[in-house]
Amino acid sequence: MEEISLRREAEEEIDLREYVWVLLKYWKWILGVPIAAAIVALVVSFLIPPTYEATALVAVTKPRYVMQFDPRIVPIESISNAVIQPAYKAYPELATSDEVLRELLAQLNPRPAELETLQDLRGIVAAKAGADPSVIRLTARHRDPEAAAHITNLWAEIFVRRANEIYGTEARSQLQFYQQQLERARAELTAAEEALVAFQARNRASVLQNQLNSYRQMQADYLADRRQIAYIVQDIRGLREQLSRQPPDRPTTLADQLTALFLQIKAFNAQASAPVQLQVDSAATLSEKSLPEQIAFLDDLVRVLEDKSAEIEGRLAELEPQILALQRELQEIATEEDRLVRARDVARETYMTLARKVEEARIAAEDVAAGEVRLASRATAPEKPVSPRKLLNTAVAGVLGLMLAVFGAFVAEWWRSGAKAQEGVPMGREELVAGGPSPDRTL
Numbered sequence: 338m339e340e341i342s343l344r345r346e347a348e349e350e351i352d353l354r355e356y357v358w359v360l361l362k363y364w365k366w367i368l369g370v371p372i373a374a375a376i377v378a379l380v381v382s383f384l385i386p387p388t389y390e391a392t393a394l395v396a397v398t399k400p401r402y403v404m405q406f407d408p409r410i411v412p413i414e415s416i417s418n419a420v421i422q423p424a425y426k427a428y429p430e431l432a433t434s435d436e437v438l439r440e441l442l443a444q445l446n447p448r449p450a451e452l453e454t455l456q457d458l459r460g461i462v463a464a465k466a467g468a469d470p471s472v473i474r475l476t477a478r479h480r481d482p483e484a485a486a487h488i489t490n491l492w493a494e495i496f497v498r499r500a501n502e503i504y505g506t507e508a509r510s511q512l513q514f515y516q517q518q519l520e521r522a523r524a525e526l527t528a529a530e531e532a533l534v535a536f537q538a539r540n541r542a543s544v545l546q547n548q549l550n551s552y553r554q555m556q557a558d559y560l561a562d563r564r565q566i567a568y569i570v571q572d573i574r575g576l577r578e579q580l581s582r583q584p585p586d587r588p589t590t591l592a593d594q595l596t597a598l599f600l601q602i603k604a605f606n607a608q609a610s611a612p613v614q615l616q617v618d619s620a621a622t623l624s625e626k627s628l629p630e631q632i633a634f635l636d637d638l639v640r641v642l643e644d645k646s647a648e649i650e651g652r653l654a655e656l657e658p659q660i661l662a663l664q665r666e667l668q669e670i671a672t673e674e675d676r677l678v679r680a681r682d683v684a685r686e687t688y689m690t691l692a693r694k695v696e697e698a699r700i701a702a703e704d705v706a707a708g709e710v711r712l713a714s715r716a717t718a719p720e721k722p723v724s725p726r727k728l729l730n731t732a733v734a735g736v737l738g739l740m741l742a743v744f745g746a747f748v749a750e751w752w753r754s755g756a757k758a759q760e761g762v763p764m765g766r767e768e769l770v771a772g773g774p775s776p777d778r779t780l
Contacts, residue, residue: 366745371734371736373738384417389478389479391485393493394713395493395712396711396713397425397472398710431500432492438458444491485716490716517695526685529681529684549660552659556653557620558571563653570643573600573635577632577636581629582636600638633762
């Protein structure tokens, strides 16, 4: 049992000598097929006409200066980035677009005979970004090196012009936009200034203010007179109260008469330009009025003063609506003036801001006058072809031929072994292990 198991294990093991024997058996084919394939590939490579490749470089530059005279006008795309990054990924696709290639095909003079359609042109041109995304490589392949260089250079010129029309006119378009806005702001500022001038021609604020000041002074005078009358009435009533407590038959004294006189003078606003000096004899009297007559005089004086106070109240009532009307008219004029001045100031500030922005855009447009996309390197006629690569083609054909020959050898041996098995001729394992058929058996 152990011998049987060991024999089975030995049979299941892979013996590399079998494969080596197959390779040795078919060595002529294994060597001949690769050599023949390499020779054929070399001959075909010599027969194929050479293809030349020309390359032009296009550089996408950034603005050299970033100016900002007024930070209040900032484009939306500049809010997050201080400098806008060019659309590098879009340039290769733009270079191979139908419009650019159609223009290239139309301007080719002389046009190669094999380039009749847009698809023919697409088959020989290619655009891709370089190691730096700001550099675009434009390549064209052709059997004629001069034609390849001509196609590449013409393509680069068309692409640069087209790219600058799309991406490089931002500064110029902004300049035109700001100039239009500046003209509009200038017209608005002129209109605002003319409106303010017209308003000042009909501005009655000073006249109304003088009237209001006069009414206010008149009102203040009336209030002062009313207050003075109130004080005088209070003094008169105090004097009357004092006289009423005296006996009726008692004659009035000089002091009482003088007090009544002064109250009468104050009541009628008697003002002297110089001090009044009275020299009276202590035994003399100013009037012959009795005490009841003096009291009656004081009562009449109070009634006169009260009538005057009522008159002042009426005049104050008449002044109040006039003052309020003047105040309202003055406020309306002040509001209109403030609105016109504010509109003029806003228009002037807008005009000055746009004027600075126009100057900024003008300088920026001059800075990028040559465009952000520029031809960095023109293509020259290549000296060596890029295809066919004879050595590479020969080596690849040889390797493929070797692989095909090895595979064919094993397939042939497998097929032969299967045919022998069907004929009843067993293939001894010892023959394969020994490296060939036994003397009494042939494969």
